[in-house]
Amino acid sequence: MASISSRRLAKELMEIKNDGCPVGINLVKADDFSTWWFTIQVMGESLYKNEQFTLQFRFDPQYPISSPAVQFVVTDGKEAPVHPHVYSNGHICASILGNEWSPVLSVIAVCVTLQSMLASCKEKQRPIDNDRYIKHAPENPKKTRFHYDDDT
Amino acid sequence: MSSDEEDYYMDSDDDMMDDVQDEDTSDIDMDDDDDDTDFGYDFKVGSGSKHKSYQVDYTSLSQPRVEQTMKEDVDHICGIFGVDAGTASLLLRNESWNKERLIEKYMDNTTKVLVDAGAAQPEFALVRPSTTARRSARSTSKLLSFKKSSNPTSSPEQPERIPSTSFTCPICFDDSPDLKQLALHCGHAACSGCWNAYVISKIRDEGEHCIRCMTEGCALVATDEFIHDLLVGPPGSPAPTAVTPIDPSADVHENAVAFNRFNQLLVRNFVSSNPNLKFCPFPGCTNTVECSLGSGKAVLTSVVPTVKCGARGIPQDTSDLKEGVSGKATFSSALGSSGPSGGGTSIHDKEHVFCFGCPIEGDHRPVVCAVAKMWMKKCEDDSETANWIKSNTKECSQCQSTIEKNGGCNHMTCKKCKYEFCWVCMGPWSEHGTAWYSCNRYDEKGSIDARDAQSRSRASLERYLHYYNRWANHEQSAKLSLDLYLKTEKKMEDLQLTSSLTWIEVQFMRRAVDVLLSCRTTLKWTYAMGYYLARGNEKDLFEDNQRDLEKAVEDLSELLEGPMPTEVDAAAGSGSGEGGGGGGQGGQGSISELRQKVTDKTVYVQKRNEIVLDDTAQGFLDGRWRWNTSIDGFEDPADEIRVD
Ligand SMILES: [Zn+2]
Ligand SMILES: [Zn+2]
Ligand SMILES: [Zn+2]
Ligand SMILES: [Zn+2]
Ligand SMILES: [Zn+2]
Ligand SMILES: [Zn+2]
Numbered sequence: 001m002a003s004i005s006s007r008r009l010a011k012e013l014m015e016i017k018n019d020g021c022p023v024g025i026n027l028v029k030a031d032d033f034s035t036w037w038f039t040i041q042v043m044g045e046s047l048y049k050n051e052q053f054t055l056q057f058r059f060d061p062q063y064p065i066s067s068p069a070v071q072f073v074v075t076d077g078k079e080a081p082v083h084p085h086v087y088s089n090g091h092i093c094a095s096i097l098g099n100e101w102s103p104v105l106s107v108i109a110v111c112v113t114l115q116s117m118l119a120s121c122k123e124k125q126r127p128i129d130n131d132r133y134i135k136h137a138p139e140n141p142k143k144t145r146f147h148y149d150d151d152t
Numbered sequence: 153m154s155s156d157e158e159d160y161y162m163d164s165d166d167d168m169m170d171d172v173q174d175e176d177t178s179d180i181d182m183d184d185d186d187d188d189t190d191f192g193y194d195f196k197v198g199s200g201s202k203h204k205s206y207q208v209d210y211t212s213l214s215q216p217r218v219e220q221t222m223k224e225d226v227d228h229i230c231g232i233f234g235v236d237a238g239t240a241s242l243l244l245r246n247e248s249w250n251k252e253r254l255i256e257k258y259m260d261n262t263t264k265v266l267v268d269a270g271a272a273q274p275e276f277a278l279v280r281p282s283t284t285a286r287r288s289a290r291s292t293s294k295l296l297s298f299k300k301s302s303n304p305t306s307s308p309e310q311p312e313r314i315p316s317t318s319f320t321c322p323i324c325f326d327d328s329p330d331l332k333q334l335a336l337h338c339g340h341a342a343c344s345g346c347w348n349a350y351v352i353s354k355i356r357d358e359g360e361h362c363i364r365c366m367t368e369g370c371a372l373v374a375t376d377e378f379i380h381d382l383l384v385g386p387p388g389s390p391a392p393t394a395v396t397p398i399d400p401s402a403d404v405h406e407n408a409v410a411f412n413r414f415n416q417l418l419v420r421n422f423v424s425s426n427p428n429l430k431f432c433p434f435p436g437c438t439n440t441v442e443c444s445l446g447s448g449k450a451v452l453t454s455v456v457p458t459v460k461c462g463a464r465g466i467p468q469d470t471s472d473l474k475e476g477v478s479g480k481a482t483f484s485s486a487l488g489s490s491g492p493s494g495g496g497t498s499i500h501d502k503e504h505v506f507c508f509g510c511p512i513e514g515d516h517r518p519v520v521c522a523v524a525k526m527w528m529k530k531c532e533d534d535s536e537t538a539n540w541i542k543s544n545t546k547e548c549s550q551c552q553s554t555i556e557k558n559g560g561c562n563h564m565t566c567k568k569c570k571y572e573f574c575w576v577c578m579g580p581w582s583e584h585g586t587a588w589y590s591c592n593r594y595d596e597k598g599s600i601d602a603r604d605a606q607s608r609s610r611a612s613l614e615r616y617l618h619y620y621n622r623w624a625n626h627e628q629s630a631k632l633s634l635d636l637y638l639k640t641e642k643k644m645e646d647l648q649l650t651s652s653l654t655w656i657e658v659q660f661m662r663r664a665v666d667v668l669l670s671c672r673t674t675l676k677w678t679y680a681m682g683y684y685l686a687r688g689n690e691k692d693l694f695e696d697n698q699r700d701l702e703k704a705v706e707d708l709s710e711l712l713e714g715p716m717p718t719e720v721d722a723a724a725g726s727g728s729g730e731g732g733g734g735g736g737q738g739g740q741g742s743i744s745e746l747r748q749k750v751t752d753k754t755v756y757v758q759k760r761n762e763i764v765l766d767d768t769a770q771g772f773l774d775g776r777w778r779w780n781t782s783i784d785g786f787e788d789p790a791d792e793i794r795v796d
Contacts (some may be wrong), residue, residue: 008324101344104366104368
């Protein structure tokens with residue numbers, strides 16, 4: 001029997017290929033059921049006009065019971081958006097990826113949520129504890145217990 | 153949403169089966185078989201006798217006993233609110249088991265209380281779930297609806313509203329015809345496999361007992377009954393004791409472990425919300441201690457609430473429950489425990505002794521929590537400086553050959569030059585028996601004379617090392633004594649076979665070692681106390697008592713590590729002490745002689761220990777102790793007696 005995660009990801013991938021991604025989101029690479037990449041752009045007027053970011057999803061066999069490890073790619077000249085909830089190493093402090101994760105959420109749902117998180121940004125700045133955090137940050141953002149102070 | 157949803161929730165008055173597991177609900181028997189090895193502070197439950205100055209009243213509770221209390225609270229709430237047990241449990245958990253506050257809030261705004269606790273969805277909560285009379289503890293199991301979607305004939309009482317046509321699980325997208333679907337009463341269905349994986353991951357990986365519906369934005373929390381039925385099987389399964397998870401492919405063992413853990417999480421939640429309860433910190437242990445210390449923290453400056461949970465060692469059957477319970481090392485493996493042997497408890501199955509007032513595991517009497525914590529912190533900060541002290545080898549101060557300590561006794565004899573000395577201070581042993589010599593007392597003169605910063609910091613380090621050295625040594629000696637005893641134990645049992653001595657009669661060694669270990673614990677902590685005690689008359693008297701106990705302990709230790717008689721009435725013969733232990737006595741006496749000596753010494757050591765514990769405890773109650781530094785809860789010392 002295929003694991004829950006591979007059947008589920010196969011289904012998500014099929015939907016993406018059949019129906020396409022929402023505007024501003026594009027699948028870059030999904031060759032297996034362990035790591036996927038998307039590009040993400042904010043449509044319309046926003047602080048991130050004309051910027052494009054790359055999102056990386058890593059799945060463990062417990063997906064979707066456990067959340068995917070999601071971060072912005074910061075290698076090969078790519079950068080993480082300057083945002084109060086995005087660290088310069090690409091880690092994202094978003095409750096939806098932590099304690100608010102729900103197994104009914106999907107990869108696309110996460111992309112859309114992050115897209116609107118960027119769209120509603122009022123001021124481009126790093127989290128106040130950025131320097132401290134990236135010095136000791138674990139490789140996998142899921143290992144960090146973020147404190148979600150607001151839900152913007 | 154619609155009324156059929158409501159029916160779905162309310163349709164639960166059948167199924168009155170109450171199969172609460174028939175567990176032993178009796179209290180733990182505190183009457184250990186070896187009461188006499190304790191110092192009278194093995195307080196007996198319910199005896200109500202007046203305890204000593206260094207004891208507190210407490211009760212040990214087994215997990216089933218705590219569960220019984222929880223159930224009484226749940227029943228109480230069911231009775232008042234007319235809700236089912238699952239709902240009552242959720243309400244209580246959300247209100248930290250404060251019944252009075254819950255009742256008040258519930259009367260004030262029922263909807264809000266139900267929604268906040270995850271017992272109802274906002275739109276359902278308008279309907280008070282009290283139209284039926286009190287329900288049985290099982291009634292909510294109908295909240296959990298499941299069916300085989302392929303087999304429309306299977307069970308007629310299934311809720312009609314779940315269409316029997318194809319169901320695709322929204323989590324895993326499985327659409328096999330024999331898929332079982334489950335939902336809380338919100339109706340957000342998923343397959344049994346997904347529910348099973350989700351609930352196990354919440355319990356095992358996150359230690360969570362409030363398990364919300366899997367659907368985003370739905371704040372409904374799974375009831376205890378839902379978890380029970382999902383993991384170990386709904387009531388009425390073929391064999392009530394067998395684990396029959398709803399999900400056919402679930403790992404039965406994993407489910408049983410997770411359900412166990414879930415119950416433990418509920419108990420822990422209950423215990424942690426009651427200041428008079430504390431969960432036993434020993435790995436794998438599920439007992440709770442109840443102790444009413446009275447008004448908060450202040451009492452901890454005068455009392456050391458040392459308690460025992462009533463259990464010993466590490467429960468064997470929890471080896472696979474340990475993961476996630478605690479990352480602490482287990483001591484049974486360190487001592488090569490093989491569990492209780494031959495009817496009695498084994499000496500390395502330590503009793504679970506801990507402090508009710510602070511996180512220190514073990515007995516830190518006679519020193520109060522604040523001082524003990526400061527000392528532990530100090531030791532941690534200075535661990536590198538002091539590491540060398542823990543080494544098992546030192547150089548003979550006379551001939552410089554390496555000497556290894558292989559017992560708990562501090563009376564050392566150099567194998568090479570026969571120099572007899574004290575392991576702790578390296579001074580000649582001959583002086584230790586004399587009245588004017590005190591190995592335990594630190595000569596403060598050095599630090600008083602020190603004028604410049606450098607020599608002051610040196611003096612301060614020396615002072616710390618004096619206390620730390622003795623602290624660490626008692627810990628090490630206790631361990632070495634136990635190691636040595638374990639070797640002797642076998643001999644003693646052989647002796648029983650070849651002589652007329654009974655099993656009881658050969659237990660004197662074990663009793664002595666038990667006493668020795670406890671007294672070394674007392675001594676250990678007296679050095680933490682001594683480090684912070686301000687100089688003066690009171691400290692001198694304290695150190696006199698400390699010295700007398702230490703002397704008695706070392707004498708007993710030496711006696712225990714001397715050569716063993718090999719026969720019951722062997723004539724006194726030759727035989728010299730081993731390198732580490734046994735100088736003094738030399739020859740072998742008869743077993744009965746040894747027994748008499750050991751027993752007498754043990755009684756004396758117990759008496760000295762009681763004096764230290766009682767006098768120190770009395771001093772705390774009287775507010776007699778003065779400190780040389782600021783200690784939480786105590787008056788700050790005058791500048792002239794500060795030692796920083
Ligand atoms: Zn499923
Ligand atoms: Zn729901
Ligand atoms: Zn215990
Ligand atoms: Zn304490
Ligand atoms: Zn020597
Ligand atoms: Zn000495």
